Amino acid sequence: MAEQDLKRTMILEAALKRFKRFGLTKTTMEEIARDLEISKGSLYYYFSDKESIYVAVVERMIADCFIDMSAYVEEAPCTSDIVNRYLALKEKMLLEYHFLFGVNEWIKDVPSSRMRQTIELLQQVEISFLSATISKGVGSGELNKDTDTELTAQLLVNVLFGLWVIWCKWQAAGFDPYDREALKCFMDREKQVLTIFFNGLRYRPNINKDC
Secondary structure, eight states: OHHHHHHHHHHHHHHHHHHHHHTTTTOOHHHHHHHHTOOHHHHHHHOSSHHHHHHHHHHHHHHHHHHHHHHHHHHOSSHHHHHHHHHHHHHHHHHHHHHHHTGGGGGSSSOOHHHHHHHHHHHHHHHHHHHHHHHHHHHHTSSOTTOOHHHHHHHHHHHHHHHHHHHHHHTGGGOOTTOHHHHHHHHHHHHHHHHHHHHHHHOOOOOOTTO
């Protein structure tokens, strides 16, 4: 069983290198097998098609990226520090893995089923992470104790994703995922949204319930 896990990991690592360099569309099962010096039949033993490899690569990459963030939530002194590290991670992911996430497809009115699956997976991880961040803030007294952490995290992820899609559409005519200045502009906007959102969670209205 350990040998099968090792071979599966090797396949995912080889596929990730291909996806990062050439994108999903221009990568074939034959090329992945050739990189590993195995037969295509051996590759099909572990994965039924390129789509299943792609999904496994995305799952693994997201898990690797967020495992350190989850640990940092426990030790961070405040939510602002967590948010800053979270933004730095997202910027790194967008720069290094834009082909993997297929961000060019996000400007389409109707994304592919594969892209929807990728988006949903990423959103689920972000919701879980932000929910833990908000819970930490509530527990420490930094954020309003009446906050619904799960619902708030869902709303926040929806807002951030909507901001990203709108920005992609604005950039559609000359979209360049390697443009660091354009990406920095977007990340600044996202930071502003997060700042407004968390400032709102710190608000504690003093309401006279008898009025």
